[in-house]
Amino acid sequence: MLNHYQNNIMLDKTGIAKRIAKEVQDGYYVNLGIGIPTLVANYVREDIEVEFQSENGVLGMGPFPFEGEEDADVINAGKQTITTLPGASFFDSATSFSMIRGQHVDLTILGAMEVAENGDIANWKIPGRMVKGMGGAMDLVASAENIIVAMMHTNKRGESKLLEKCSLPLTGVGCVKKIVTNLAVIEVTEKGFKLLERAPGVSVQDIQNATEGKLIVEGDIPEMNL
Amino acid sequence: MISKKVNSVNEATLGIGDNMTFMFGGFGLSGIPENAIAALVKSGVKGLTCISNNAGVDDFGLGLLLHQRQIKKMISSYVGENDEFERQMLSGELDVELIPQGTLAERCRAAQAGFPAFYTPAGYGTEVAEGKETREFDGKMYVLENAFKADYGFVKAWKGDEAGNLVFKGTARNFNPNMCGAAKITVAEVEELVPVGTLDPNQIHIPGIFVQRIFQGEKYEKRIEQRTVRIKKD
Numbered sequence: 233m234l235n236h237y238q239n240n241i242m243l244d245k246t247g248i249a250k251r252i253a254k255e256v257q258d259g260y261y262v263n264l265g266i267g268i269p270t271l272v273a274n275y276v277r278e279d280i281e282v283e284f285q286s287e288n289g290v291l292g293m294g295p296f297p298f299e300g301e302e303d304a305d306v307i308n309a310g311k312q313t314i315t316t317l318p319g320a321s322f323f324d325s326a327t328s329f330s331m332i333r334g335q336h337v338d339l340t341i342l343g344a345m346e347v348a349e350n351g352d353i354a355n356w357k358i359p360g361r362m363v364k365g366m367g368g369a370m371d372l373v374a375s376a377e378n379i380i381v382a383m384m385h386t387n388k389r390g391e392s393k394l395l396e397k398c399s400l401p402l403t404g405v406g407c408v409k410k411i412v413t414n415l416a417v418i419e420v421t422e423k424g425f426k427l428l429e430r431a432p433g434v435s436v437q438d439i440q441n442a443t444e445g446k447l448i449v450e451g452d453i454p455e456m457n458l
Numbered sequence: 459m460i461s462k463k464v465n466s467v468n469e470a471t472l473g474i475g476d477n478m479t480f481m482f483g484g485f486g487l488s489g490i491p492e493n494a495i496a497a498l499v500k501s502g503v504k505g506l507t508c509i510s511n512n513a514g515v516d517d518f519g520l521g522l523l524l525h526q527r528q529i530k531k532m533i534s535s536y537v538g539e540n541d542e543f544e545r546q547m548l549s550g551e552l553d554v555e556l557i558p559q560g561t562l563a564e565r566c567r568a569a570q571a572g573f574p575a576f577y578t579p580a581g582y583g584t585e586v587a588e589g590k591e592t593r594e595f596d597g598k599m600y601v602l603e604n605a606f607k608a609d610y611g612f613v614k615a616w617k618g619d620e621a622g623n624l625v626f627k628g629t630a631r632n633f634n635p636n637m638c639g640a641a642k643i644t645v646a647e648v649e650e651l652v653p654v655g656t657l658d659p660n661q662i663h664i665p666g667i668f669v670q671r672i673f674q675g676e677k678y679e680k681r682i683e684q685r686t687v688r689i690k691k692d
Contacts, residue, residue, distance in 0.1 A: 288632055290629050295688055298689075301687075302682060304487075304488060305629065306628040307488050309485075311488070311539075312685075313687065322627075323631065325485070325559070325562075326560075326567040329560030332560060362544050362548070363556065364537055366535060366559075368559040368560060371558045371561065371578075374582060375579055401585055405583035
């Protein structure tokens with residue numbers, strides 16, 4: 233099924249990260265999940281001030297350290313060694329989740345296995361497989377006002393990840409506001425998935441074919457500007 | 459000054475026994491109480507319920523206790539990096555309760571602060587909320603979560619003094635401060651036990667009142683789980 237898109241210029245993971253980076257605004261505190269979301273930090277405009285929060289207890293995360301400068305006491309939520317930028321702070325886990333639960337973090341970007349047209353998200357458990365845990369995902373999705381999901385439009389078997397109803401155990405209910413995939417930018421509305429933008433070279437029909445949930449198409453759908 | 463100092467990890471772990479509930483600070487392998495874990499392994503206590511965000515790796519951290527089959531139940535938010543853990547979980551030898559990370563932190567803080575329970579939005583509408591009381595506040599749904607009850611809390615700090623005052627470093631802080639005073643007995647191990655009066659009272663992260671025993675830790679390995687670097691361009 234995915235072969236269908238091979239002649240098009242649909243986005244890779246970097247492209248998804250680049251498009252999401254455009255959603256990051258001046259003065260935002262941002263929490264990035266593991267995977268595609270982590271890449272977003274590389275593409276945020278340089279003329280704006282943004283601070284990245286990691287739920288293990290740091291605000292003001294910088295790039296990875298140079299070799300030989302790693303510090304076992306300074307890591308991100310993916311347990312990778314990191315650095316901090318001027319103005320950074322460290323804090324305990326309860327304070328970290330006070331920032332999240334208390335809605336002091338402006339934007340949360342995370343991956344998903346499934347998103348439903350009512351904004352439900354599933355991203356932590358596949359029954360029958362080893363379950364690693366939800367980490368901070370349930371706290372993040374239940375609390376954040378502004379959640380963007382970064383994911384491929386379809387799974388490895390070519391099945392849509394944008395569904396009428398999630399089939400996997402939920403991480404949170406009615407919480408996703410926007411989805412950026414390799415094919416499209418979609419807003420989650422009360423009526424369903426509203427198509428906002430197409431990836432370069434991808435048609436509305438391509439997106440329709442890859443979307444199981446209700447897709448709302450109104451007027452001309454512009455191509456993403458990367 | 460009320461002294462909390464004990465002279466060895468053995469003295470610090472006096473009173474531990476089978477079937478107790480222990481808390482362990484740390485995120486991944488960062489900020490874990492390495493000395494206390496080693497002493498628990500050596501002691502052979504078993505049937506433990508362990509509250510810890512993660513479960514270590516195969517040959518370090520709580521993985522050492524798992525390897526000796528000393529743990530009966532784990533309460534964690536993420537347990538991904540440990541094959542022995544996976545084997546025991548799938549075979550049913552190990553009982554695992556996965557809970558949201560912020561809920562885990564807050565259940566520690568609630569115990570520390572004397573709150574029996576609290577409402578959180580995390581997990582509402584998911585299997586985490588099954589069987590729990592839920593309630594609406596201002597149009598949003600919340601789940602009632604209880605404070606933890608534990609026998610011992612094992613934490614690790616960067617610096618501490620005889621009064622039990624603690625200072626943490628970097629993201630090795632994580633759950634450690636939230637677990638201080640959250641169990642019946644809090645055991646703190648420090649990289650550097652400094653003379654009383656050395657630490658600036660303005661800079662103390664955890665006051666000694668939350669700590670019952672403090673000792674100078676030894677031979678910290680401070681392993682890095684995901685060493686990630688960038689290349690220096692000239």
